[in-house]
Amino acid sequence: MPMKVGNRPFFDGVDEAIHDSFMVNAVSSAQDGLRGRKLSATIGDKALGDWEEWRSAGEEIRAHTLNNLDYYLKQLSDHFAARGGHVFFAETAEEARDYIKKVCKEKNAKHVVKAKSMVTEEISLNEVLEEEGCEVLETDLAEFILQVDHDQPSHIVVPSVHKNRQQIRVAFRKLGYEGSDDPKELAGFARKTLRSKFLNADVGITGCNFAVADTGSICLVTNEGNANMVTSFPETQITVMGMERLVPTWKELDVVVSLLCRSSVGQRLTTYVTDITPKPNQDAVDSPKDYHLVIVDAGRSNALGTDFQSALHCIRCAACINVCPVYRHIGGHAYGSIYPGPIGAVLSPILGGYEEYGKLPYASSLCAACSEACPVKIPLHKLLIRHREKYVEGGGHPPVMERAAMKGFSIGASSPAIFRAGTKMAPIMLKPLVHNGSIPKGPGPMKPWTHGRDLPAPSKENFRDWFKKHKQQSATIRTKGTGESL
Amino acid sequence: MNGTIENRDSFLEKIAGKLNRTPGEAPELPIWAHKPQERVYNDYSEEQLTVMMKKACEPIHTSVYETTLDGLAKQLVQLIDKYGAGKIVATKDERFEAFGLSNVLDSYQVYTWNYKEGRKNIDKAAEATIGLSICDVMLAESATAGLFNDKDKARSVSLLPETSVVIVPKSCIVPRMTQAMQLIENKVEHGEEVSSYINFISGPSNSADIEMRLVVGVHGPIKVAYIIVSDV
Numbered sequence: 277m278p279m280k281v282g283n284r285p286f287f288d289g290v291d292e293a294i295h296d297s298f299m300v301n302a303v304s305s306a307q308d309g310l311r312g313r314k315l316s317a318t319i320g321d322k323a324l325g326d327w328e329e330w331r332s333a334g335e336e337i338r339a340h341t342l343n344n345l346d347y348y349l350k351q352l353s354d355h356f357a358a359r360g361g362h363v364f365f366a367e368t369a370e371e372a373r374d375y376i377k378k379v380c381k382e383k384n385a386k387h388v389v390k391a392k393s394m395v396t397e398e399i400s401l402n403e404v405l406e407e408e409g410c411e412v413l414e415t416d417l418a419e420f421i422l423q424v425d426h427d428q429p430s431h432i433v434v435p436s437v438h439k440n441r442q443q444i445r446v447a448f449r450k451l452g453y454e455g456s457d458d459p460k461e462l463a464g465f466a467r468k469t470l471r472s473k474f475l476n477a478d479v480g481i482t483g484c485n486f487a488v489a490d491t492g493s494i495c496l497v498t499n500e501g502n503a504n505m506v507t508s509f510p511e512t513q514i515t516v517m518g519m520e521r522l523v524p525t526w527k528e529l530d531v532v533v534s535l536l537c538r539s540s541v542g543q544r545l546t547t548y549v550t551d552i553t554p555k556p557n558q559d560a561v562d563s564p565k566d567y568h569l570v571i572v573d574a575g576r577s578n579a580l581g582t583d584f585q586s587a588l589h590c591i592r593c594a595a596c597i598n599v600c601p602v603y604r605h606i607g608g609h610a611y612g613s614i615y616p617g618p619i620g621a622v623l624s625p626i627l628g629g630y631e632e633y634g635k636l637p638y639a640s641s642l643c644a645a646c647s648e649a650c651p652v653k654i655p656l657h658k659l660l661i662r663h664r665e666k667y668v669e670g671g672g673h674p675p676v677m678e679r680a681a682m683k684g685f686s687i688g689a690s691s692p693a694i695f696r697a698g699t700k701m702a703p704i705m706l707k708p709l710v711h712n713g714s715i716p717k718g719p720g721p722m723k724p725w726t727h728g729r730d731l732p733a734p735s736k737e738n739f740r741d742w743f744k745k746h747k748q749q750s751a752t753i754r755t756k757g758t759g760e761s762l
Numbered sequence: 763m764n765g766t767i768e769n770r771d772s773f774l775e776k777i778a779g780k781l782n783r784t785p786g787e788a789p790e791l792p793i794w795a796h797k798p799q800e801r802v803y804n805d806y807s808e809e810q811l812t813v814m815m816k817k818a819c820e821p822i823h824t825s826v827y828e829t830t831l832d833g834l835a836k837q838l839v840q841l842i843d844k845y846g847a848g849k850i851v852a853t854k855d856e857r858f859e860a861f862g863l864s865n866v867l868d869s870y871q872v873y874t875w876n877y878k879e880g881r882k883n884i885d886k887a888a889e890a891t892i893g894l895s896i897c898d899v900m901l902a903e904s905a906t907a908g909l910f911n912d913k914d915k916a917r918s919v920s921l922l923p924e925t926s927v928v929i930v931p932k933s934c935i936v937p938r939m940t941q942a943m944q945l946i947e948n949k950v951e952h953g954e955e956v957s958s959y960i961n962f963i964s965g966p967s968n969s970a971d972i973e974m975r976l977v978v979g980v981h982g983p984i985k986v987a988y989i990i991v992s993d994v
Contacts, residue, residue, distance in 0.1 A: 306974050323903075325798045333796035344789040346778040350770070357765040359958075365773035375768075417980060418971035434971060441973055459972035463980050470981065475888060491956045501967035501982025504921050507959075509884065519777075524791055526950070530799055530943040544818070544904035545939065545964050548982070554765070555958035559877045560913040562884055563958065567765075573773065580780035 279398045279614045279628055281428045286635040289610035296607070299438045303430075303607045306437045310598045313542025314649075321538075334535045334652040337528045338589035341520075345580070348489040348522055349571065355492025361554030361567040365519075369399035369574045376481070376514055377404055379568055383512050385410055385478035389470075391496070391503035392416035393483025394432060394592065395518050395572055397614045398627070401481070413477075415470050415502040417463060424450060430608025430616065432594040433540050438607055470502070480510035480564065484517035485592075486532055487569075490525045493553040494569070497536055499546050507552055513564035515552075519571050520588040532591055535651040540593035575627035583662050587622045589652045594619075596646035596656055602639050611636060618646035618656045622663065630667050637663035681721055699738040706734060803903060803937035811902040811935045812990065818905035822965030823978050825987040826905070834929070834991050835866050838894075841987055842870060845925045848891035851875065854914035857896045861929065861994060867894075877913040884918055893923035893983070899945060900930045900988075903938040904964050907988070911959040920963060926983040928963075931994045 282289065293299065318327045341348055353363040366372035380388065388410050390396065402412045402423075414423040418436035422429060425447035429435030436444075441457040448455075448465055455461040485497040494515050496503045507513060523529050529551075537543045554567040579585050597603050597617030608616035613624040613633060621640060624633035637660040640646075646656040688694045709715045714730035715722065725731055771785075778785035806814065812828070819826040829837040842850065850872040852858065858867060858874075867874065872894065873886045887893065895915070899908035907928045911917040920926045936942060939962070946956060967982030978984065 302973070309974050323802060325801055329796050329798040333794065333798055336792075336794055336796055340789070340792055343781060344783070345781065346774040346783060346785050347788055349777070350774060350786045353767050353770060357767050360765050362765040363767045363770070365767075365769040367769070367773060367776075371769070415981070416971070417969045421971070434974070436971055437974075444972060459975040460977050462972055463969055463977040467979070467981055471888075474981070475884065491950055493956060499967065500969045500980040501921060502980070504917065504961070505981055508917055508921065526943040526947045527940075530939045534799065534939060541970075543964075545901070545906050545962060547822070547964050547967055549906075549939075549962040551956075551960040551962075553956050553958050556765075558913055558958060560911075560916070560958070561877050561880055562887075562916055562918045563913075571773075573776075577777055577780055580777060581782065 279624065280632070281609055281612055281614055284612065286610070286612055286639070289612055290606050290639075293606040293610040298440060299607045300605060302437055302440065304604050306431070306434060307598045307604055310433070310541065310594075314539055314595055314598065315542075317538040317542040317544065318651075330531070330535060331651055331653050333531050334591070335589065337523060337531055338591075338652045339586070341523060341528075342580075342585060342588050345520065348524060349519060351489040352487050352492055352522055353569070353571070355490065356554060356569050357492075359492055359554040360556040361492065361569055363569045363571065365571050365573075367573045369572070372399050372516065372570050372572045372574070373401055373404045375570055376401060376516070376568075377408055379512065379514060380405060380408065380410055380479055383478055383566075385512070387473065387477045388412045388479045388481060389474055389477040389506050389510065390414050390419075390480075391482040391498065391506040392419050392435070393481070393516060394614060395483050395516050396481060397429065399516070399572065399574060401516070410479075413470065413473055415474070415506060416498075417466055417500055417502075420466055420470070421447060424448065428609065429614060431597060432592055432615070432617075432619075438609070470505075474502075474505035475509050477506075477510040479512045479514060480506040480508075481514045481516065482506055484515050484521050485536065486529055487517055487522040488524075488526055488529055488551070489522055491553055493551050495529060495533065496548070496550045496552070497533060497546050498548045498550070499541075501548060504548055504550055507550065507564070508562045511564060512566045512568070513552075514568045514570060516570045516572060519573050519576055536591050536593050539591075539595040539649075539651040579626045584622070584626055584659060586654050587619070587626060587659060589654050590619055590623070591652060592619075593651060595649040595651060599645040599649045601641055601643065601645070606639070611639065618660070619654075622654075622656055622659045625663055625667075630670075634663075634667045637661075637667065678721065696740070699740070703734045703736050799938070799940045802940065806902070806937055808932065808935065811937060812932060815900060815902040815905050815935055815990075818903060819965075819988065822905055823968075823986075824905060824965040825985075826990065827987070828990040828992065831861065831991055831993050834861055834989065835863055837989055838863060838866050838927070838929075841927055841989065842866075842892060845892050845927075845985065845987075849873070849886075849889055850892045850894065851887045851890040851919050851923060852894040853896070853916055853919045855896050857929075857931075858894075861896075861991065875914060875916045875919060877916075883916065884922075887916070887918040887922040890923040892925045892927060893919040893921075894927050894929070895920045896929045896931070897934060899942045900935045901938050901942060901962065902935050905988070906939075906962045906964040908942050909961040909963065910957040911961055912957060917959050917961060920961070921982050924979075924983060925985040925987070926963075926966075927987050927989065930988050930990045932990055932992045933994065935990075
């Protein structure tokens with residue numbers, strides 16, 4: 277499964293993550309920082325007007341584009357090809373990989389530089405190109421760190437958030453780094469190491485933040501300058517885009533870029549907003565001579581025309597991740613998908629199926645902070661609930677104990693006599709487990725709960741008896757108080 | 763020459779089928795109910811925009827200077843000296859001459875981009891300490907220089923040298939991205955070709971990827987300075 281991170285079952289990953297105190301602290305602190313910056317740049321920026329209206333504008337644009345996706349993709353590809361670029365539509369990750377591999381082979385490429393791209397992570401592009409004998413270099417600072425340390429991303433916007441500077445220094449030593457753990461010095465080393473790689477690479481590969489359908493243009497939203505390097509010096513350029521990542525015209529691009537920059541990192545605009553349109557035959561020296569666009573489905577069409585279509589409105593800002601209380605405690609790797617957090621829990625089952633990712637929608641308290649944070653108003657918590665329903669209804673695989681418990685409850689709750697007997701029996705049955713008025717160590721389904729806290733012991737008096745008693749008392753008081761007969 | 767398109771028909775048919783649409787049928791672009799972007803700073807005067815732009819330079823670690831056309835050469839010289847002179851590269855842009863800067867370029871032996879020289883240009887930009895460009899549109903809200911790069915106004919000039927100096931004609935300051943996009947869209951509507959590389963740059967390259975600590979200067983320039991020229 278290409279988008280998979282690690283091989284652990286979800287709950288094992290969670291157990292490991294919550295005990296990693298550095299990671300938990302780093303993630304909490306990153307969340308607080310990014311969330312604060314987002315709030316200042318959105319609700320806090322009064323000059324923008326009503327932030328809710330901006331969200332509505334984003335929602336409207338994304339919904340229209342997705343509802344007419346085939347048309348806008350046709351328009352995009354027509355314009356891209358009319359300017360001399362080559363477009364390949366890939367239904368699967370494998371088709372996308374094979375096409376890119378073929379292009380690299382034709383160019384006899386030995387050195388490939390990449391700018392950060394979630395979709396190329398998703399299709400596991402690097403491994404395939406490396407098998408072909410290409411040196412593939414990630415050039416975004418975080419991705420470069422992860423590549424050197426053979427690690428995987430844990431956040432969409434800040435992929436190396438789980439690593440500290442000492443770990444990074446140790447990783448860089450593999451490349452001959454002898455400096456300190458000062459972030460400036462570490463970044464300076466990456467600058468020096470990668471500069472000649474940029475200038476001498478054969479192929480440059482990037483993702484795509486947004487494409488503009490009416491001119492066949494690709495927009496990249498970055499801060500470090502590496503994407504500009506990658507799109508300027510290699511003779512061959514390949515852009516890989518998820519098929520939903522486009523807007524009709526430049527006017528809509530304005531809105532989605534504004535939403536993305538402010539919601540992801542709290543900047544009015546990122547340092548570089550770069551719009552590239554093919555022109556391979558031009559005389560420009562610092563421009564690719566051959567430009568390819570690979571448009572990837574890889575499971576996205578599973579969401580079209582379903583309750584989950586709005587998940588494809590996502591602009592990958594990670595605002596939902598930065599407010600999620602579950603992500604805060606387990607970090608990104610525990611999700612087992614390159615797309616973590618609320619959007620990951622919605623998107624991963626769509627792209628990779630319930631068999632692999634069916635448990636992720638349970639990684640939520642359903643507090644709806646994610647839906648509120650989303651700049652294009654994706655109702656994330658509702659989609660998580662819908663996933664849970666579908667997981668249980670259809671091909672889902674809830675554990676045997678859970679199924680048995682639900683079956684038992686269904687029988688008990690459908691017969692008043694059994695239900696009554698059950699509520700009377702519960703305090704007696706659980707008595708051996710009760711210690712000082714609570715259950716500190718529960719068996720079976722209670723186990724995960726009591727692992728972290730005590731479960732209150734069931735009261736000897738059940739609700740029905742309590743209600744009956746209070747109803748009688750209340751009637752007596754009212755009768756006495758008003759002097760009226762009932 | 764047109765490029766190629768592969769695998770499109772079946773791909774789009776599948777999507778159209780799921781959306782219950784006739785494949786490729788053109789929708790009407792809606793009149794958007796929400797257009798908050800059009801109201802942001804839309805009544806600001808040129809002076810107000812300039813003040814806002816200067817203020818926006820602070821958080822993006824960018825120095826900003828303002829001068830008249832007469833004072834531009836002197837200001838540029840001061841800035842070049844401040845950044846240690848050294849090797850300098852400039853875009854090929856007729857506005858350098860129109861702004862009276864030819865003498866400055868000559869006296870500092872500035873290498874002016876010439877695409878006919880091929881790879882030599884990139885080598886010159888890579889070894890230069892200062893790159894000189896003139897911006898096409900300036901977004902006041904974020905102090906963003908919009909550069910419509912081409913074979914002469916080369917992207918390398920504002921990317922490879924450690925310091926990027928951008929001259930900003932005051933008349934090209936607009937409120938925000940909205941007006942720049944409108945400018946591009948107007949060109950499209952009039953059948954003009956969109957520049958192959960439109961670069962919106964807000965200050966020096968930076969990263970907060972290591973423990974969320976901001977590092978200014980990663981792969982692109984480490985320092986950026988703007989010179990606003992008031993009467994051009």
